[in-house]
Amino acid sequence: MDMFTRVEPKRQSFTVKEDYGWEDIQNKDGSLYDLLSDYLSYDFPLWKRLEFSDFKKYPIKKYSGNFLRNGNLLLTQDAMKTELRDFTTGKFAGVDPKFVMMALIFFNSGVFGKIDKNERINLDYDLKDNKVVIENSGLILEEDSSVIMIRSYRGEGKLLNSASKYLLRAGSKLKIFNVIISPKTDLVISSSLYNLEENASLEVYDVIFGGEKTAIDHTANLNGDFSRATFKTVYFARGKERMDLRNSLNHFGRSTYGRIETNGSLSDEGYSVVRGNIEIKSTAVGADSEERSNTISLSKKARADSIPSLYVDNNDVIAKHGASIGNIDEDKLYYLMSRGLDERSAIRLIVSGIFEPIINEIPPDNSNLKEEIENAISVRI
Amino acid sequence: MTNNALSKTEPGLNRRIIEEISESKNEPLWMKDIRMKSLEYFLNRPNPNFGVDISALDLNSIVNYVKPGAQNERSWEDVPEDIRENFEKLGIPQAEREALAGVGAQYDSEMVYHNMKESLKKLGVIFLEMGTAVREYPDLVKKYFMHLIPPNDHKFAALHGAVWSGGTFIYVPPNVNVPMPIQSYYLMGSPGMGQFEHTLIVVDKGSKLEFIEGCSGQNYSVSNLHAGAVEIYVEEGATVKFSTIENWAKNTYNLNTKRASVDKDGTIIWISGTMGSAKTMLYPSSILKGKGARAEYTTITYAGPGQHLDTGTKVFHFAPYTSSKVDSRSISFGGGYAFYRGLVRVSESAIHSKSSVDCSALMVDNVSKSDTLPIIEVMNNQSEIGHEAYVGKINEDQIYYLMSRGLTEDDAKALIVRGFLDPFIKQLPFEYAVEFNRIIDMHFNSKIG
Incomplete structure (x- = not known):
C-alpha cells in the first residue's frame, strides 16, 4: 500500500578534496567506466554517530600475498572475464552505496564463484602488509549446494572496505564466519547482501574487534518461501573505537524465518550502535522474525545505542525485538x-561468555582462529 | 470589551496577522515578542525530516485564529446554543457536575466555558484560560511559557508560538493535593482552521494534580491543523497525571508537542490515547532532571482506515536514580498505519537509572501496517535499560x-x-x-x- 509515505531523514553527505579516480583502479576494465562516473557522482556519507565526516585517500596497492587459503574460486579480476562479469559489478545499498561502489571499482582482492556441491572456503586478509584492503567478492550457491566460509581480516591497517553478495538458490545452505581483528585501522567497512530462494538457509556469524570506526551491514532478502536467515554478531569496542553494526532482514516469501542476535561489550570510551531492521512485506504470510541485543558496558564513559526497527505490513506474522543495556551482572561477578x-579474570570470563556460542560454532580445524579471538578478548580486559 | 472586533484572521501567516492576534488579546509586549520570533523560526524552518507526509497540508489556507461567537462565560446556560450542543454531545457538563473539579472547554481558538469549584480556589489553585492567565498572572506565566518547548524546537512548535490561542493554565501551590481531576476539552468546529491551544501546568513542591484533556472535531472536507503545546513543570516531590484522548476529525493533521520536566523525586504519569486525525505526529517527552525523578507512560494508538499515526514517547534521563516505564500499544485495522517511535536517552550523569520500554502492536487484518522504532542511547554503565517489542495478529x-x-x-x-x-x-x-x-x-x- 502506497497510501502513506513514511518520511525518513535524507542521506547526509560531505565532499572530499581528493577522491579515488581511474588511475586508482587495480584491474582496469572498460565496463567500469559507467560505474566510476556513478561513484564520482556520490559524495561520502556523513555519519553522525560514528563521527565520520572526513575520508583520507590512502593509496590502493596490489594485494601482496595470498588471501585465498582454501576453496575452488576465481579471483575477482579473473571472474570479470567470465559469465560472472555482471555479477561482479552488481551494485547494492550495503553500508552506503558510495562504499559498495568503491569496492566494486577499486578492489585489490576478492573472490567469485559458482558452487554446485559442498565447499569449504577459507579467506584470510592481512591488513598488516596491505594497509588498504578493498574486497569485492560474491558467491552463487546452486541448488542444494552447501558452503562453509571462514573469512578473517587481521592486523593494523588503514582502510578495509569489503562488499560481498551471495545468491542462495533453492535449498542451498550457506554458513559464514567473519572475524575482524583490526585494531587502530582508521576505517573498517563491510557490506554484505544475501538473496535467498525457496528453502535456502543462511547463517552468518560476525566477530568484530573493530578499527577506529567500523560500519557493518548485512542485509538478507528472504525472497523464497520457507527461506531462513540467522545473523549472530558479537563485538567489543574499547579506547575511542566506534562501531555501527546493522543487520537487516527483509521478508518477502511465505513462512520465512529470521533471527538477529547482537551481543557485545564496551570498555573505555567505546561506543556501539546496534541496529536491527526487520521488514515484513504483505506477501510474507506466516513470517517469523525476531531480534535481540544485549550490551554489557564495563566503563562509565562507554556509550551504547540500540536502534531496532520492525516494519510490518502483514498481520499473519510473529515479529519481536528486545534489547538490554547494562553493567556487568554483579551477582555473577x-x-x-x-x-x-580476581575481578579482572572474573570480568574476562563473563565477557568471554558472550563470544563463546559463536566460537563454538567455528569448525574445529580452525583452532588458530579460535585462539586469536580468545586472545583478543584477553588483551582488551 | 474591545477584542470583540476580531473574529477571524485571513488565511495564511504574516507579521500583520500575528500583530492583530496579539493586539486583540491585549497581550504584554514580551508575549508579542515571542510570537514575532516564533514567526521568524517558522518561516525559516524546514518540515520535519521524519514521520508522516505533510506535503499535502497547505499552511497558507489554514485559518489560524477563529474566535467563536462567545466570550468566556461563567455559566453553562450563557454559552451559545450550537456550541453548547456540541459539548453536550460530548458529555462535558455532566462530567463537570458529577466528578470533575473544573472544566474548561475550548471551541476553535478560545475557551468558551470555564469554571472551577470554589474549594480549589481556597486551596490557591489557579485554573484559567491561558490568555486570561497571561493578563492576570504575567510574571508567573512568563517564567514558564515556552521554556520547555522553545519556539525554535521544530517547525510546528514555531507555528504554535506565533499563533497560539486559548488553552489552559494551571498552577498548584506547594503541598496541595488536588482532590479531583481537572479537565479541559478542545473542539474544532470550523472548516479549514488551525487550533493552537497552549496548556501550561505548574505543580509546585509536594503537590498532586490529575489533569484530563479531551480533543475532538467535526468532519469537513477541508483539512484542519492542530498544533497545540503542553508544558508541564513537575517540581520537587510533586506528581502529575496527565490523561489525554485525542479524537480529532479524520481530516485533521495533528502535529502536537507535549513535554514535562520533572524535578527531584517528582513523577509524571502520561496516559495518552491517539485515535482520531488523518495524520498525527505526537511524542510526549519527559525530561527527568532531578535525582529520583520518574516517568510512566501508558499509551495507545488506534489507527483505522485512512489514518497514519506516528506516535511515541521520549524520555531523557539527566539525573541519577531516575526511572522510566513505558507501556505502548497500537492497533491498526482497515488499512490504518501505526508507527511507534521511541527514544530513551540516559546521560553520563544519570547513573543508577532504570528504564523499561514495552511496545506491542496488534494487527487486525492484512491490509494494515504497524512499525516500531524504539531508540535507546545509554552513556553510562551503571544503569539498567531494557526494551521489548512485539507485533502480531489477533x-x-x-x-x-x-x-x-x-x-x-x-x-x-x-x-x-x-x-x-x-x-x-x-x-x-x-x-x-x-x-x-x-x-x-x-x-x-x-x-x-
Missing part, C-alpha cells in the same frame, strides 16, 4: 570472585 | 474459542481488542472508558457493548 577469581 | 484460537461460546466473529474481535487495550482503558475516567469501548464496538460492528 561476586559468585566468580567468591570462587577465587 | 490469535485465531482465541476467536474460535469465543465463537464456540456463542459470540459472532466481530464480537470476538472487539472483545480481544478491548482486552489488548485494557491497561490503558483502566486508567481512563469512567465516562471516557465507556466512550472508548463504544468506539471499539462501532469499528468492529459489535453489539456486545
